[in-house]
Amino acid sequence: DAGVIQSPRHEVTEMGQEVTLRCKLISGHNSLFWYRQTMMRGLELLIYFNNNVPIDDSGMPEDRFSAKMPNASFSTLKIQPSEPRDSAVYFCASSRHRGPSGNTIYFGEGSWLTVV
Amino acid sequence: GQQLNQSPQSMFIQEGEDVSMNCTSSSIFNTWLWYKQDPGEGPVLLIALYKAGELTSNGRLTAQFGITRKDSFLNISASIPSDVGIYFCAGQLATNAGKSTFGDGTTLTVKP
Numbered sequence: 001d002a003g004v005i006q007s008p009r010h011e012v013t014e015m016g017q018e019v020t021l022r023c024k025l026i027s028g029h030n031s032l033f034w035y036r037q038t039m040m041r042g043l044e045l046l047i048y049f050n051n052n053v054p055i056d057d058s059g060m061p062e063d064r065f066s067a068k069m070p071n072a073s074f075s076t077l078k079i080q081p082s083e084p085r086d087s088a089v090y091f092c093a094s095s096r097h098r099g100p101s102g103n104t105i106y107f108g109e110g111s112w113l114t115v116v
Numbered sequence: 117g118q119q120l121n122q123s124p125q126s127m128f129i130q131e132g133e134d135v136s137m138n139c140t141s142s143s144i145f146n147t148w149l150w151y152k153q154d155p156g157e158g159p160v161l162l163i164a165l166y167k168a169g170e171l172t173s174n175g176r177l178t179a180q181f182g183i184t185r186k187d188s189f190l191n192i193s194a195s196i197p198s199d200v201g202i203y204f205c206a207g208q209l210a211t212n213a214g215k216s217t218f219g220d221g222t223t224l225t226v227k228p
Contacts, residue, residue: 045215
């Protein structure tokens with residue numbers, strides 16, 4: 001089975017530009033997580049969805065960030081306008097939600113974003 | 117929010133040595149997960165623990181779910197150079213509908 005697929009793998013963009021990161025879940029999974037990883041802050045959960053519904057977006061840094069699940073297998077994370085401090089690795093992860101616990105999360109390979 | 121304390125932050129060991137790292141929390145978790153991240157890659161699941169007291173092995177790796185449900189450890193026996201990477205623990209609370217809290221990671225360096 002294919003794993004979580006993210007695109008682009010690397011992006012360099014200028015400050016103020018819109019950035020769109022994409023994620024395809026593992027087939028059969030119904031929970032979707034967006035994480036951001038930096039040296040300073042480690043792995044931070046930005047938002048997660050269960051059955052296409054956003055459950056917790058408390059980790060989204062500010063209004064410049066938005067995430068959607070237009071269908072059960074696909075998600076986008078948008079940053080508009082982007083700023084240099086958004087430079088990080090953005091990971092998408094998915095799981096088959098089994099209830100309150102026992103949900104094994106599988107990560108994609110990450111999108112490496114540099115905003116100059 | 118919940119925090120996990122993962123230690124040590126980094127380890128420098130000789131090839132062949134055993135490694136031990138752990139995570140502790142002030143909250144009770146119902147699931148503990150251990151991941152390894154290689155440079156330039158996403159975290160990969162190593163071991164999942166679902167019951168207090170559970171001891172699970174995966175090759176040279178052994179992990180345990182603490183009896184108090186507030187801690188977990190990961191051991192690596194007879195380390196090899198490819199064990200290099202960052203190891204993360206993650207815990208899930210029953211009340212958080214599948215959301216995982218991650219530790220800050222243990223960076224492992226293995227000297228040949």
